[in-house]
Amino acid sequence: MILSCENLTLGYESHPAVHHLNFEIEQGALLALVGPNGAGKSTLLKGLMGQVSPLEGCINLELERSDIAYLPQQSHVDRDFPISVQEMVAMGAWRHTGAFGRLRSRHKRQVSSALNQLGLAGFEKRMISTLSGGQMQRVLFARLLVQEADMILLDEPFTGVDSRTSHDLLHLISTWSEQGKTIIAVLHDLEQVKNHFPQSLLLSRESIAFGNTEDVLTEENWLKARQLNEAFDEHAGHCATH
Amino acid sequence: MFEFLISPFTEFSFMQRALVGCIAISLSSAPIGVFLMLRRMSLTGDAMAHAILPGAAVGFLIAGLSIEAMTIGGIVAGCTVAVLSGMVSRITEVAEDASMAAFYLISLAVGVLIISTNGSQVDLLHVLFGSALALNDEALYLLGGICCLTLFTLASVFRPLVLECMDRLFLQSVSGLSPVAHFSFLVLVVINLVGGFNALGTLMSVGMMILPSAAARYWVKSLDLLLVLSCFLAIFSCYVGLLLSYHVAWPTGPAIILILGGLYVLSFSVGTNGSILRYLSKPKHLSA
Numbered sequence: 001m002i003l004s005c006e007n008l009t010l011g012y013e014s015h016p017a018v019h020h021l022n023f024e025i026e027q028g029a030l031l032a033l034v035g036p037n038g039a040g041k042s043t044l045l046k047g048l049m050g051q052v053s054p055l056e057g058c059i060n061l062e063l064e065r066s067d068i069a070y071l072p073q074q075s076h077v078d079r080d081f082p083i084s085v086q087e088m089v090a091m092g093a094w095r096h097t098g099a100f101g102r103l104r105s106r107h108k109r110q111v112s113s114a115l116n117q118l119g120l121a122g123f124e125k126r127m128i129s130t131l132s133g134g135q136m137q138r139v140l141f142a143r144l145l146v147q148e149a150d151m152i153l154l155d156e157p158f159t160g161v162d163s164r165t166s167h168d169l170l171h172l173i174s175t176w177s178e179q180g181k182t183i184i185a186v187l188h189d190l191e192q193v194k195n196h197f198p199q200s201l202l203l204s205r206e207s208i209a210f211g212n213t214e215d216v217l218t219e220e221n222w223l224k225a226r227q228l229n230e231a232f233d234e235h236a237g238h239c240a241t242h
Numbered sequence: 243m244f245e246f247l248i249s250p251f252t253e254f255s256f257m258q259r260a261l262v263g264c265i266a267i268s269l270s271s272a273p274i275g276v277f278l279m280l281r282r283m284s285l286t287g288d289a290m291a292h293a294i295l296p297g298a299a300v301g302f303l304i305a306g307l308s309i310e311a312m313t314i315g316g317i318v319a320g321c322t323v324a325v326l327s328g329m330v331s332r333i334t335e336v337a338e339d340a341s342m343a344a345f346y347l348i349s350l351a352v353g354v355l356i357i358s359t360n361g362s363q364v365d366l367l368h369v370l371f372g373s374a375l376a377l378n379d380e381a382l383y384l385l386g387g388i389c390c391l392t393l394f395t396l397a398s399v400f401r402p403l404v405l406e407c408m409d410r411l412f413l414q415s416v417s418g419l420s421p422v423a424h425f426s427f428l429v430l431v432v433i434n435l436v437g438g439f440n441a442l443g444t445l446m447s448v449g450m451m452i453l454p455s456a457a458a459r460y461w462v463k464s465l466d467l468l469l470v471l472s473c474f475l476a477i478f479s480c481y482v483g484l485l486l487s488y489h490v491a492w493p494t495g496p497a498i499i500l501i502l503g504g505l506y507v508l509s510f511s512v513g514t515n516g517s518i519l520r521y522l523s524k525p526k527h528l529s530a
Contacts, residue, residue: 049415070415081280081408082465091405094416099401127463143412 002027002151002182003048007057009239010040010047016055017043018203019239023210025184025199027062027150030177032197032213033186035225039203041186045070045153048184066095069149071140073156079129085139086124089114092146107146114145119168134165141169152176154185158192170196190217204228250488256375260484260494263377266385267442267450268476270392271434273469275451277427279459281407286339287448289346290428291435293323295353298439303360309380313436320432323349328425374442374494375487388437392430399423404465446495450476453502460513475505 004024011017018040025031033041046052048059049070061068069092092114093107115121118138128136137157144152154173158166174196177183187193193200193213200216202208204225209216250257278284297319298312305311323345330345331338377385396403402423405413413420431451438447454472462471483498512519 051411051414066416068415070411072409072411072415076409076411078280078408081404082463082468083404083408084464091401091409091412097401099399099417099419147416 001025001060002029002062004060005057006060008047008054008059009056010043010052011055012052014055016040016205016239017052018205019056021057021203021207023201023207025182027182028177028180029182029184029199030173030197031182031184031199031201032193033184033201033203034188034190034193034217035203035208038205039225040205041203042073042155044203045155045184045186048153063150067150069144069147069152071144071152071154071157074133074136074140074160077128077136077140079131079136081128083128084124085115085120085126085128085131086111088128088139089142089146092143095147110146111142114142117145117172118142133160134162137161137165137169141172145172149181151182151184154183156186156188158187158189166192193217246489247485250485256377257484257488259377259382260374261481263382263385264374264480264484264498265477266382266389267434267438267447268454268480269473270389271438271447271450272454272472272476273396274392274427274430274434275453275455276458276465276468276472277403277407278431278451279455280465283339284452284456286342287431287435287451289342290320290324290431291448292353293346293349294320294432294436294439296349296356297353298436299353299356299360303356309378309384312439313384316436316439317433319349319353320436321429324428324432325425328428332421374484374498385437388433392434395426395430399426403427442495442498446499449499449502453499453506454479457502457506457509457513460509460515460517463515475502479505 001024005021008021009016009019011019021044033044035041043052047054048061049068050065089111090103090107093103093110096107097103112124115124118141120135120138120142123131123135123139128139131139137160141157157169161169170192173183173185185197187197194217197213199211200213201210202216202221202225205228208225208228209218209221251261275284275287278287294316297315297317299315300319301308301311301313301315304315323342327338327341327345330336330341334341399419399422402413402417402419406420406423406427410420413423434451435447438450442450454476455468457475458468458471462468479498479501483494483501486492486497486501487494510517514520
């Protein structure tokens with residue numbers, strides 16, 4: 001068991017974004033997090049990264065946090081910052097270089113190989129401000145490659161990306177899975193989930209269903225998810241479930 | 243020509259001291275300004291300049307026109323505002339510009355109150371507008387020290403600071419240095435403003451931070467060139483501003499900042515990177 005959540009509640013200022021989650025996954029799992037907007041999917045990823053502390057319950061990880069790589073939504077990256085593609089991807093070697101270490105030739109080769117693998121050869125010196133949304137997503141995936149993490153968390157990796165790029169990135173995700181890496185991805189395209197992700201967790205501020213994708217993504221479960229996605233209530237009372 | 247351009251600096255030690263002091267401020271303030279601009283915090287420098295006023299005023303009340311006392315007071319007041327506004331925005335999730343504005347206004351009000359009840363307007367003018375042509379040894383050591391500390395700290399936190407500006411979530415996912423980069427940067431802003439007030443005054447020292455980077459952005463695209471060009475523009479403006487001050491008897495602080503202002507206008511008019519000229523000239527588009 002590489003990850004287990006016990007009665008996990010995550011949120012902000014005592015308001016749960018998602019509560020009373022119980023699930024566990026094995027190493028090498030390829031898990032899709034699905035659910036309506038505001039269901040708590042991104043907050044769960046931030047919780048797994050340690051960026052949001054549990055309000056209740058706990059997260060048990062059988063690996064160090066430094067072994068987890070995280071792809072935030074693209075909107076969190078300042079695309080106007082004057083930095084080149086090569087420098088951006090090289091940030092993935094942080095685990096080896098830290099804040100002060102020199103980028104060694106091994107890391108430079110890794111960066112070059114990651115750029116080639118993502119079809120970005122020749123883009124090394126380009127500023128990230130000149131890239132399209134799809135190219136930028138390829139850059140962020142190249143950085144993930146350089147990170148060499150055992151667990152990879154992806155927050156809406158295909159938003160604003162064309163079908164060709166989605167196809168290439170999905171292929172890369174499958175390769176990672178075959179290598180034994182654990183992948184958890186927040187996704188909205190249910191066809192993608194059905195075709196490429198064997199396991200799913202349907203969230204709607206709580207766990208609606210967890211398990212094999214075909215058993216999770218049923219009409220009945222989706223209906224339940226939509227009904228349960230109650231809005232943030234400033235005057236909500238204390239949660240009765242513990 | 244030599245007489246006009248060089249001899250003021252060879253003949254008069256007060257001009258040499260002013261030039262050395264201004265070069266030190268240029269080398270430390272201009273890079274700070276680049277990061278302020280890239281973080282879209284350009285006006286934060288202005289806010290912080292107001293925030294250090296009560297500290298400098300208390301320093302003046304305790305020890306008179308003593309650089310040490312006013313500097314320590316300014317740093318304490320500035321850091322207090324920086325840390326409080328940073329903490330409030332991180333804990334309460336209110337945007338940092340709002341908490342910064344609230345704290346600097348409180349600080350400014352306290353400063354003006356202290357000065358108006360205990361000092362005179364002449365003292366306030368010194369703090370606001372400085373006197374670059376009257377830098378003594380203490381002031382030069384202070385400016386040199388601040389310059390060294392700033393460059394050393396920037397070099398130390400450079401990588402986390404870049405990530406903090408560009409992709410904070412990634413930085414937080416690989417390291418716990420996000421708050422270190424953020425707060426050490428704010429402290430650098432404060433000490434540079436405090437250092438600058440001796441030569442240029444609190445309000446003018448903000449110009450030394452913001453204008454070089456704002457002008458440089460119209461000429462270069464990469465971060466390293468932005469840093470180098472900003473420093474160069476700042477030093478050039480100091481040199482020309484001091485010459486003007488010497489030959490035309492303009493006050494030094496405004497002369498330097500006006501030269502920087504002129505360079506900024508020139509840059510956004512004819513710069514090679516997104517200037518008005520580039521917009522109007524509409525060159526033929528490239529093939530790819």
